[in-house]
Amino acid sequence: MKIFHGTVEIAGQMGILSDALQKKGHYSIGYNTYFSYLGYEDYLINTNFDYLSEKQEELIEYFDIFHFHYAKTLNPSFEDLPLIQKKNKKMLMHHWGNDVRFHDKAKVNNPYVNTWDSPPNDVIDQVLTKLSAHIKEAIVQDYEVYEYVKDYYDKVHVVPIAINLSQFTPRFPQVTKEKPLILHAPTNPYFKGTAFIENVIEELRKTHNFDYRRIEGMNHKEVIKLYEEADIIIDQVLCGSYGLLSVESMALGKPVVTYIRPDLISTFPEDLPIVNANPDNLYDQVKLLLDNPILRQQLGILGRDYVSRVHDHHIIADQLLAIYAQL
Structure with a gap:
């Protein structure tokens, strides 16, 4: 099969999935129109909508499956969808969170969530209505995202975030380390709850001996090298689910x-x-890890095992191929 991924690279997923799909004998490539300082490169063609518009007919003719991401397709107005449908090519949409996080729904079960980065509710509804008129099945990473899109598509598949484990060598926290390092790497500080996290860090400094580092604006490959040094990684404390940073951290053997x-x-x-923590209990949960170096190491070992069973990109690729087959 020839598989098109596009047109927004979120957390390196188009490249990671394409890598696994190619290793299983299929041609898979991502066309990316969104550029960030993270610098994802693998299995990607960085482009723009003008190019995609120019090559639209060729692309539709060439590819068998169109695996779209983040509520984007070949055309900003979704004019490509009826053309793909007319050619009887398979399509599905992969939603990732902020593209579909209805502000009111997000707050129903979560008093902490910050949805400022999501479009207005009416815009999300319009986009989902247009997409689902032609695309009948969708993928989400977890049931937090599932709730926002389940009423629009005929079927919504839950497929975990993928990671290429071969790129992550675990370095479990050492129980003898006297000054542990806490890392936090917010791509979006308001969404991740960075202000709450750093308030807790300042409180804990009064009673505990540790280092803290906040990482921003760095290339993804450089960031991974810094993660390796950490003893505790704090990801996000508002959203209500975990993302790629959590998966990568567990792959590296970090709590x-x-x-x-x-x-x-x-x-x-x-x-x-x-370690489940929101702004109300974050202090206690981080303190627990600082006070228990053996627990830090145990959680790191468990995390690596968990990711290898749940998030390995070869396992995820098999799930995708099963979905593609029944579209």
Whole structure:
């Protein structure tokens, strides 16, 4: 099969999925119109909508499956969708969160969530209505995102975030380290709750000996090298689910602090080894890790095992191929 991924690269997923799909004998490539300082490069063609418009007919003719991401297609007005449909080519949409996070729905089960980065509700509704008129099935990474799109598509598949484990060598926290390093890497400080996190860090400095580093504006490959040095990684404490930073941190064998909404806990595997923290209990949860170096190491070991079973991109590629087959 020839698989088109596009047109927004979120958390390196188009490249990671294409890597695994190619290793399984299919041609898969991502066309990316969104550029960020993270600098994702693998299995990507960085382009723009003018080029995609110019090559639209060729692309529709060449590819068998169109796996779109982040509520974007070949055309900003979605004029490509009826053309793809007319050619009887397979399509599905992969939603990632902020593209579909209705502001009012997000707050129903989560008093902490910050949705400022999502479009207005009416815009999300219009986009989902246009997309689902032609695309009948969607993918989401978890049940936090599932709720926003389930009423628009005929079927919504839950497929975890993918990671290429071969690029992550675990470095478990050492129990003898006297001054542990806490890392936080917010791509979006308001969404991740950075202000709450750093307030807690300042409080803990009064009683504990540790280093803290906030990482921003760095290339993804450079950031991973810094993650390797960490003993505790705090991801996001507002959203109610975990993202790529949590997955990468677990792959590196680090204990991860992230907020998982109580109503969503049962939707993840029972052995999810994340330290669950929101702004109200963040101090206690981080203190627990600072006070217990053996726990830090144990969680790191459990995290690596969890990611290898749930998020390995070869496992995710098999899930995708099963979905493609029944479209």
